[in-house]
Amino acid sequence: MIRLDLNRLFEVKGVKKPFNFMTQMGNSSGFSTKLINGRATSIPFDKLELLCEHFNCTPNDLFDYVPDADKVLPETHALHSISKKDTIGAVNKLLHELPMEKIEELYGMLRKGEK
Numbered sequence: 001m002i003r004l005d006l007n008r009l010f011e012v013k014g015v016k017k018p019f020n021f022m023t024q025m026g027n028s029s030g031f032s033t034k035l036i037n038g039r040a041t042s043i044p045f046d047k048l049e050l051l052c053e054h055f056n057c058t059p060n061d062l063f064d065y066v067p068d069a070d071k072v073l074p075e076t077h078a079l080h081s082i083s084k085k086d087t088i089g090a091v092n093k094l095l096h097e098l099p100m101e102k103i104e105e106l107y108g109m110l111r112k113g114e115k
Contacts, residue, residue: 005064009055011088
């Protein structure tokens with residue numbers, strides 16, 4: 001099943017109040033709630049584009065593919081390319097375990113990559 005997964009991006013991008021964020025983008029409160037709770041069954045292209053602009057991402061970053069239990073696709077199937085792992089949790093765990101010296105070093109490497 002393909003699903004819209006905005007909560008992952010809210011966490012990564014530091015959005016503390018997703019509902020406020022979504023309504024400030026011009027979404028109705030009902031639509032915002034559906035998007036945040038993963039209950040939206042469709043999303044207009046203009047809203048999709050606006051999310052991508054705000055998050056500096058592609059549509060693939062907004063969606064997640066979770067295979068249905070009764071449907072088996074080959075590992076090489078293109079849909080698997082949008083499957084998201086728990087990278088946020090893994091990164092947070094790694095950062096938590098790193099000494100401050102290594103975090104500063106990592107920060108320096110990330111800053112160099114921005115140029």
